[in-house]
Amino acid sequence: MKVLKIEEIVQGILDGNRRAVSRGISVVENDYDTAAARRIIREIFPHTGHAQIVGITGPPGIGKSTMIGNLSATLSKKGFRISVVAIDASSPFSGGSLLGNRIRMQESLSKYGVYMRSLANRGLNGGLSRSVWDTVKILDASGSDYIIVETVGAGQADLDIVNLADTVIVVLGPGLGDEIQAIKAGIMEIGHVFVINKMDRQGAFIAMKDIEETLAMSPKGEWKPPVIGVNSLNGEGYEAFIEKIQEHRSFVKSHSDLTMRKFRTELQRTILEELRRRFESDISHFLSDNEEIKQLVRDKIDPYSAAEKLVKKIA
Amino acid sequence: MDPGKNQSLFKDKPIKILLAKPGIDGHDRGILVLAKAFRDAGMEVIYVGLLPTPEEVVDTAINEDVDVVALSLLNGAHMTVFKKVADLMREKGVRDIAIVGGGTIPDADKPKLEKLGITGNYGPGTPIAEIINHITERAAEIRKLKATGE
Secondary structure, eight states: OOOOOHHHHHHHHHHTOHHHHHHHHHHHHHSTTSHHHHHHHHHHGGGOSOSEEEEEEOSTTSSHHHHHHHHHHHHHHTTOOEEEEEEEOOOTTTSOEEEOSGGGTHHHHHHHTOEEEEEEOTTOOSSSOTTHHHHHHHHHHTTOSEEEEEOSSOOTTOOTHHHHOSEEEEEEOTTSOOHHHHHSSSHHHHOSEEEEOOTTSTTHHHHHHHHHHHHHHSOOOSSOOOEEEOBTTTTBTHHHHHHHHHHHHHHHHTOHHHHHHHHHHHHHHHHHHHHHHHHHHHHHHHHSSOHHHHHHHHTTOOHHHHHHHHHHHHO | OOTTTTTSOOOSOOOEEEEEEOSSOOOOHHHHHHHHHHHHTTOEEEEEEEOOOHHHHHHHHHHHTOSEEEEEESSSOHHHHHHHHHHHHHHTTOOSSEEEEEESOOGGGHHHHHHTTEEEEEOTTOOHHHHHHHHHHHHHHHHHHHHHOO
16 A cells, blocks of 8 residues: 555545544644645545544543443444544653553453544643544544543543533542532533442442532533443443433434534634634744844833734734 | 743654564563653653554554554564564555564574564663664654655
8 A cells, every 4th residue: 555645545534444544633633734634624524423422531540541441342332333532641841642541441442443542632731632623523524423532631620521522421439539529610510421430449439429419509401410330340330321421412412502512612712723823923923032022121011011012013 | 841842732743653562471671661761752652561462563553553663572472473563564555654673682583574674673781762763763764754655
């Protein structure tokens, strides 16, 4: 096989060819603002919209990767096509990364032919990577029924997943804190399904109770987030878990405003990025070592006024 | 560390490398040291754990679209298993992923591995910088191949 051309990548993605899917993801990851990356997304976009994007988030070490291994195995056995995207942190010092999520799910990946891709966050805060939005589009167009996205082991404020996923699974476990922890803002507000992993451990039922009580106090939306206990070692609770994921899928399908809101958020993000890209050279020009910036320092101009003055020049 | 590097998005395209010990070999100290060294050299590193089959290594390399696959064996099976990985790559028509090797490899075997396209083949005691240099070179070749087809 020769080296893949863009039209071969596009066709291959639509045919569900693994190599084309992989190379397509590399293009949108490494060359995101090139014509090639935009062309791939433009041409596959009409074929997206089938897959349910399931985001899995929660603190590090709670068992997200193991859970995805079980989830993808159970869903594959039901005849669904599963793709997995797992994101790990890049080092802020070297830019390198150790993408270690695969090791926990390798068995189900090989056994059921699940496609799995590891991404490094490359400095993006919020639990995702910049390329993940385009990556799920490619996996969607390639014929996946479910795309499972694992966030970087998240803290309370890494909430970008809510803008990407149709269904957000928040994974928690025993021993993470009391009900005060559970009423804090952030991660407790974004889940559509809450899962308590490690149900075999002491304190698991108390954790479940804490989460249920917190959710009972939350404002009542149309969707009431359920709390499910699972044991990833023996697969206990996974059937109920999957039922809830599918229930939420029909809920999303019957509420077109949710899809609209997701599109708006993504468009907003893309517009901001486009503006940033367009004015990047202007901005770095303002910040360069020029006479104007020295004058601003000498005149003791505050940053807000200085920025206003400089931005006027572009517009 | 460049100031503010973690605040803005990275602009560079890190080398993506898959580390694997295909075959029955549990001696993973070396490969773990390398995994960390490669990470610190700015690469995106995937380690598939112990005992993957050559088929799993090749599938993973394709699905992750890595630039380089680095194989390590200390059990003497390199002529069988490394070859199997190279053969599978060729069967699947993949020529834009580089394969490098390492472990306890006798000098007599090195030219044979080179002929299969498996380069490096470093043994114990090799300075890590030498290995990183070699991988950087191979990755650059591969990136050029992907971009231009040559």
